[in-house]
Amino acid sequence: MSMPTLPSSKQTPPAGGRGSGRRVRILIVDGDAHAAGAVADILRAEDWDVAWAHTGAAALERVRLEGVDAVVADMRLPDMDGPALCRALREHSEMAAIPIVALSTSGQVADRVAALRAGASDFLVKPPDAVELVARLQAALDLQRGRSGTIVAVLGAKGGVGASILAANLALALRQQTHATVALADLAQTCCLDVLLNLQARLGVTDLLARAEELEPGDLETILTPHASGVEALLPGAEGSGVLAPEQARKALLALRRARDLTVVDVSPWPREVLAATIELADRLLIVLTPEITGLREATRLVQEAGQLGLARERMMLVLNRFPLRGGLQRRDVEGAVGLPVSVEIPNDVSLITYSTNRGVPLVSSHPRSRVARSIATAARSIAQAAGPR
Structure with a gap:
């Protein structure tokens, strides 16, 4: 439904509000x-x-x-x-x-x-x-x-950069550090969080959408799939969810934000409308890329689009995964191209990632002292501190 345009003597500013992150x-x-x-x-x-x-x-x-x-x-x-x-x-x-x-x-x-x-x-x-x-x-x-949860969106600059793996491990790290209620929402096209966590969903996002209008906080426990860590996952469900409409994505995230302290969202660059709906509600956005030139242009575009949607740059975190990589770009080259400082470096450990993925056990649980797990824990601490006490 189209809405009337507000007359104004002033131009609406294009970027985030006075350090508050997502514009009010x-x-x-x-x-x-x-x-x-x-x-x-x-x-x-x-x-x-x-x-x-x-x-x-x-x-x-x-x-x-x-x-x-x-x-x-x-x-x-x-x-x-x-x-x-x-x-x-x-x-x-x-x-x-x-x-x-x-x-x-x-x-x-x-x-x-x-x-x-x-x-x-x-x-x-x-x-x-x-x-x-x-x-x-x-x-x-x-x-x-004080009564509203924090939404953290995790977005890969392109496919195969490890965004879903980061989202799963980040949710567990936040749960370990804060002991807050943490939800993990699978809105990505790949829909692989159930595999990464070795979970089987009975109910999922379609069930949440069907009941969102009258949903009470306690009702989510029957829809979210519990993980042994205490993280609760919103998965596609037994029949899959297909591609959500922007209004559906927004409704699902609003329900989670009302009922859980922290919500980590695995989201894809496409479709763009669903991504925009997610960014508009996000309190923090992690853009994941590897030190390869193929992802720089899209990462730059994502930073610009997030700013246009009202997310302040200080609420964006550039995550450089698989770094350093033999023959890969240097950190300064990535930062210069994207126009955003790298917040977190995650080392390249193919064998550990493969082992963790195949077992369905996030590495922050199985190998908490590994360099990869410590890097993810650093990102989690930054997010937890910004979110405040829970």
Whole structure:
């Protein structure tokens, strides 16, 4: 469904917001385009990504499909009143925790109480003071982040660079280091995480999608496949899942982010729409490549596209796998070509990787003192520290 374009006197910035990583996405719900544009200018000054819905129905559809971070809603809409919109948002589990700031031209106590009882997080009189609106939104977002999990996307610059192996081992390393709840989602075209972990899924991503609207956190335990490490895997399922639509990928990841502390996602460069949906929700992106010239162009393109989607460069980690490699590129050449510093080097150990893959036992468990395992543990520590205590 196409959405109206928000009028604005300012250009939306192309990159991430003030060191926050993924840009905060705010949905303005107001039937008055001029009033919505004024609020949008305030929010864009904070380098927040802004969208507009002119009716309550359009707002519900946009939140359901795009997973916005917060809603700023007028209490008088063309198709419903503001409290009705608040109640509708709170009735769906995937929208229930989204901060809602209600705006009204009325400052009457009865109107404030009606909005707050319907589920609004805060209430301001229109037109809102810019400083106060930003402060109220930031406080609500900070509180929400304390209840929201972290999504880590692992992406290979091309096939065969070891991204799936890294994703599986990274999930186990995060579990070992943090003792947090860790999910591992297989959204890659290769769908090989079940082999790498020696797991057989009874239920999978298609079952999650079928129940996502009314899913409760405890329900995930029947859909995710448990691993002996404590990591829970979202696998394609017994019948396979095929290629997910972008909306399906987004819905699955939102469900995992609500219910688990950390979610590691194995994702492919193609189809691009699914990748974009994943990056838009990711708090950190690991781009995996080897010291070969064939992957440099695609890695460079992926860094650029992630930036255009709102992910700050400091939230991107360039992982140089199988390094050093005889006859391969030097680290400085890779960094110069991609335009991003290498965060982690993983040594070339073909025999260990082959042994681990064939046994279905991740090497961080079977060979924790190996150089490969220690490198992956370093990446996990960096991610865990950024995510904060759990």
